[in-house]
Amino acid sequence: MEGTGGSRWIRLCELSALPLVGARGFDLRGQGVDDIFVIRQHALLRGYWNSCPHWPGAPLPWRKHAYLCHDMNYIGCHGHGARFTLDEGLCVLGPCVGQRLESVALRIEDGTYLSVLCASDDVRTHVGLGDSL
């Protein structure tokens, strides 16, 4: 489905595949590294590019899906320990305080599927449901 300005909505997974509190990464280009990740904390749902503002292009997690800190209240970067708020991606601790993760637009289709808005050349043709789960 087309979005605006050459972008399109890409279906990521069923909403029910996300934990009520947790995070999942998605490898949109099929290159073995998550391009984006989605965090969920009950009703809060946010998506961000997997790139730390301290070192643009550096992935945040030390292993697949490990985007949240132990207390599950912050997004953490394993590189140098930065902490980001869940709702705004604002760095509140670490070397990039005051900077933000780049967010991605999400939507829920038919009350069931979670989709992300991406530039057409950012993604491969198809992201299988549960691809990164």
Ligand code: FES
């Ligand atoms: S690369 Fe993320 S805190 Fe340094």
